[in-house]
Amino acid sequence: MDAFAASAPGLPLAVGFSGGADSTALLLACAARWPGRVRAWHVHHGLQAAADGFETQARAVCDRLGVPLQVAHVDARAQPGESPEAAARHHRYKAFEALALQQSAQAAIKTIVLGQHADDQVETVLIALSRGSGLPGLAGMPARWQRGGLTFCRPLLAVPGSALRAWLRLHGADWVEDPSNADTAYTRNRVRHRLLPALAAVFPEFRTTFARSAQHAAQAQALLDEVAAADLAACGVPPRIAALQALSPARQGNALRHWLTHAHHSVPSAAQLAALQVQIAACRTRGHRIELKVGSGQVRRQGECLAWQAGRSGAAG
Numbered sequence: 320m321d322a323f324a325a326s327a328p329g330l331p332l333a334v335g336f337s338g339g340a341d342s343t344a345l346l347l348a349c350a351a352r353w354p355g356r357v358r359a360w361h362v363h364h365g366l367q368a369a370a371d372g373f374e375t376q377a378r379a380v381c382d383r384l385g386v387p388l389q390v391a392h393v394d395a396r397a398q399p400g401e402s403p404e405a406a407a408r409h410h411r412y413k414a415f416e417a418l419a420l421q422q423s424a425q426a427a428i429k430t431i432v433l434g435q436h437a438d439d440q441v442e443t444v445l446i447a448l449s450r451g452s453g454l455p456g457l458a459g460m461p462a463r464w465q466r467g468g469l470t471f472c473r474p475l476l477a478v479p480g481s482a483l484r485a486w487l488r489l490h491g492a493d494w495v496e497d498p499s500n501a502d503t504a505y506t507r508n509r510v511r512h513r514l515l516p517a518l519a520a521v522f523p524e525f526r527t528t529f530a531r532s533a534q535h536a537a538q539a540q541a542l543l544d545e546v547a548a549a550d551l552a553a554c555g556v557p558p559r560i561a562a563l564q565a566l567s568p569a570r571q572g573n574a575l576r577h578w579l580t581h582a583h584h585s586v587p588s589a590a591q592l593a594a595l596q597v598q599i600a601a602c603r604t605r606g607h608r609i610e611l612k613v614g615s616g617q618v619r620r621q622g623e624c625l626a627w628q629a630g631r632s633g634a635a636g
């Protein structure tokens with residue numbers, strides 16, 4: 320397994336270690352490759368009775384490998400309207416950031432590696448397709464990104480889940496099965512247990528080909544982000560309406576989506592974006608008002624520019 324062949328990670332690194340098969344394989348591989356430069360971080364989500372067993376397993380594996388383990392306990396219960404998976408992910412990343420802050424300067428963690436593999440990537444792309452997502456969703460999970468001064472990597476995205484388990488068995492390693500992975504109440508689990516076997520029967524190479532499509536989508540999205548950044552630099556932030564009107568509809572929509580998503584963390588629906596573009600096109604007189612619900616807030620006209628107003632409790636900006 321040489322998933323870091325393309326670019327070596329900054330060391331020392333921490334493995335996000337759940338005790339499950341995927342992150343166990345990742346921890347074993349990293350500990351063998353960079354002895355003494357690897358740590359394990361385990362997040363106890365406080366959600367299910369089995370979680371204490373995950374922590375016990377994580378401790379046992381790390382003791383055996385001689386890898387230092389740090390455990391963060393969080394309360395990852397979902398807020399109303401939030402999915403349990405999204406809540407767990409949110410709290411996990413916060414916990415990783417907190418663990419990074421606890422490190423001494425000499426041992427500062429440069430990279431956090433996570434164990435998502437090719438099957439996880441296919442599931443992500445299929446779920447995005449089922450929701451009618453655009454390129455950002457179809458691009459799947461990024462292999463590498465920066466957050467809070469840390470670099471996160473997913474070096475196993477090209478490796479099938481079955482290959483990881485076979486590799487673990489070959490090395491006599493054990494892991495815990497998260498019982499919630501079998502719960503078909505979750506969309507992702509239904510995709511994994513019902514859809515992936517059907518796909519494999521029709522398209523045996525689907526992991527590789529879907530991953531290639533996801534990469535094409537990610538490259539195209541990177542280009543659209545560059546075009547949006549250049550167009551917004553010309554339009555100003557917040558954007559001037561006359562400058563937006565000078566753009567083609569496709570570039571205007573791209574620039575608006577980028578502005579709302581990146582500056583205001585508010586993803587507009589296709590219908591909201593189309594309505595906003597109709598309003599921008601009609602805005603030819605001094606008295607023309609624009610006031611539209613977009614994402615989690617509102618877009619209004621403010622003089623010659625658009626302005627963003629966050630949902631009820633937020634401030635204008």
Ligand SMILES: Nc1ncnc2c1ncn2[C@@H]1O[C@H](COP(=O)(O)OP(=O)(O)OP(=O)(O)O)[C@@H](O)[C@H]1O
Pocket residue numbers: 334335336337338339340341342343360361362363364411432433434435497
């Ligand atoms: N409780 C946790 N503590 C630390 N890292 C975690 C935890 N849960 C997940 N991760 C990290 O995030 C990755 C993706 O988690 P997810 O739950 O989506 O996958 P998984 O298939 O259950 O992975 P695994 O088999 O490693 O548990 C894991 O491979 C691991 O690197």
